[in-house]
Amino acid sequence: MRLQPLLAACAVSLAAVSATPASAQDYPDGPLEFIVPFPPGGASNLIGRAIASAMSEDLGVEITVLNRAGAAGTVGATELSRAEADGYTIGILTSTPLLMRPHTADLPYELSSFELICRGFDNPLILTVATSSGITTLEELMALAENDPAAVRFYSEGPGTLQDIAMNALQEAGGFEALGVPMTGEQTAVQNLLSGVINVAPITAGTALGNPDLLTPIAIMSRERVPNPDVPTVGEVLGSPVIYSLTGAIVAPKGIPADRYGRLVEACATAQGSDSFNEVLGQYSMPPVSETGAGFAEALTGEYDAIGAFLSDM
Known part of the structure; x- marks a missing residue:
């Protein structure tokens, strides 16, 4: 009489233990979507496609690039901010829709609406x-x-x-x-x-x-x-730094699971170091990039806040 409940409890416990790592290991188990908020042909589109391709190789799944052009990038940024926060929708957002327009227009998103994965490009003025x-x-x-x-x-x-x-x-x-x-x-x-x-x-x-x-x-x-x-x-x-650039950030909707965020950061870091991606950056005379994860998020937040402070004083 006592053995059956005990065996059942053990089975439940083993199932719970095995389920946790499996969920982490199974991501991603299907294709991702990658939003580019500009039409095909421009630098942001080509760089976005290059880093998406390199990340696809590391993740082992297909990444489909979707161009969502309009309103200086804010149409695509809005769609990305509203996507399900499951790690299967990511994208590239540039300075105008991500760092500037939230300070000057009534938009349904701001920088804090996104998980900041890594820097896709940095093109100093x-x-x-x-x-x-x-x-x-x-x-x-x-x-x-x-x-x-x-x-x-x-x-x-x-x-x-x-x-x-x-x-x-x-x-x-x-x-x-x-x-x-x-x-x-x-x-x-x-x-x-x-x-x-x-x-x-x-x-x-x-x-x-x-x-x-x-x-x-x-x-x-x-x-x-x-x-x-x-x-x-x-x-x-x-004697005083003045740092401004056209930048591109690889982002996801806010709230994706921490293990999936970490996996995307790893894939992006690998992509940043790939020859294929750096060859595309070189076509636009852009230097290599390496910022990822929390360090990148801190740096980009500082840029965002500095732009906001400057605009508020104008």
């Missing part, structure tokens, strides 16, 4: 001038503004955009004044640099280095120097 201008250093550029604030005119995509925030932070750190000229896109900025409408543009490496006979990089808004272009960081010149 490079202060670039027309070679024909004769300007060769950031100090020379700032000297133009000593008597006439309108003498330094810079590329912006409008108030509250990354370029606008970056250049306003530069003015504050450097103690000078400059005039933002709104325009759309880096190629338009290059045209306006060459025609003299503006005399400095905070642009990314792909554009700055793609016109070596016409454009001269003079400083980079990164924490450390990069091999190309080999120019000083703004922090080296001013």
Whole structure:
């Protein structure tokens, strides 16, 4: 009479013990979806597809890339934030929909709506001038503004955009004044640099280095120097860091199980080190990335908070 209940209890206990590790080991047991909030063809789309492919190899399952373009990336970001938090939907979000628009628009998400897995790319802004201008250093550029604030005119995509925030932070750190000229896109900025409408543009490496006979990089808004272009960081010149970049974050909806989050972090770290992924970054003159997990989440939260603080003071 006593043996049967005892055996039943043991069976239940063994089932419970074996079920816990099995659930962790079984993830993922099916395909994942990877949301890219931009149309096919652009850098964010191609980099997103490259890291999704590399993560797929490590996870051992297919990852289907879904382009969900619209409203500067916020359509895809909204869909991603509302997806089931089971680890089967992830994606790449860039600076505009993830770090900036939540501060300036009424959106159904903010940074805390996502689990931050790893950095997908980091593309520091490079202060670039027309070679024909004769300007060769950031100090020379700032000297133009000593008597006439309108003498330094810079590329912006409008108030509250990354370029606008970056250049306003530069003015504050450097103690000078400059005039933002709104325009759309880096190629338009290059045209306006060459025609003299503006005399400095905070642009990314792909554009700055793609016109070596016409454009001269003079400083980079990164924490450390990069091999190309080999120019000083703004922090080296001013003694105070001014760090701004177009960044991409691999994220998941908030609340996925901790073991699944950890597995995604592992897969992303492996992808970051893969030759296939770094070959795609190299096509856009972007440096390798390595930030993952809690350290990456802390760094990105700091960027988010700094942008919010700056916008609130404008």
